[in-house]
Amino acid sequence: MALPQCLPTENCFIRMKKDNPITVNERIDLACKTGVDYVYKVKVVATEETPSHDNYIMSILTVIKMGTDENPGGSNRTFVSHKQCRDALSLQKGQDYLVWGLASDLWVTGSR
Incomplete structure (x- = not known):
């Protein structure tokens, strides 16, 4: 099984402004960029917060x-x-x- 990860770049600390939301066409363009390995529609079913990281359990819809x-x-x-x-x-x-993400962002695990 593979786990996507968020890398701690400056982008983690920038929130999208509500007055300038991303459009559907912009989402499609970003998801279809060269190098994007997977694109899923998901639902967050649970979260687990730890002192160092968060786990978001998502159902792939x-x-x-x-x-x-x-x-x-x-x-x-x-x-x-x-x-x-x-x-x-x-x-x-x-x-x-x-x-969406890159194959290089996935961690292969045996249990989750």
Whole structure:
């Protein structure tokens, strides 16, 4: 199983301004960029906060772009983020999100 991760860059600390939301077309353009390995529509089903990082357990609702992760549709994956990114991400349990990433961002684990 693979776990996407959020790297602690300056982008973790920048929140999107509500008065300038990203458009659907901009999301599509970003998700379809060269190098993007996977694109999923997910629902956050649980969160686990630790002193160093947060785990967001997400149910994959729709596979928009299949990556190297085997059979992700309908299963849960854990998104790992540094605790410093918590406020910037502002992910909420029960909400749907569009997530995408690179194969190099995935950690292969045996249990989750």
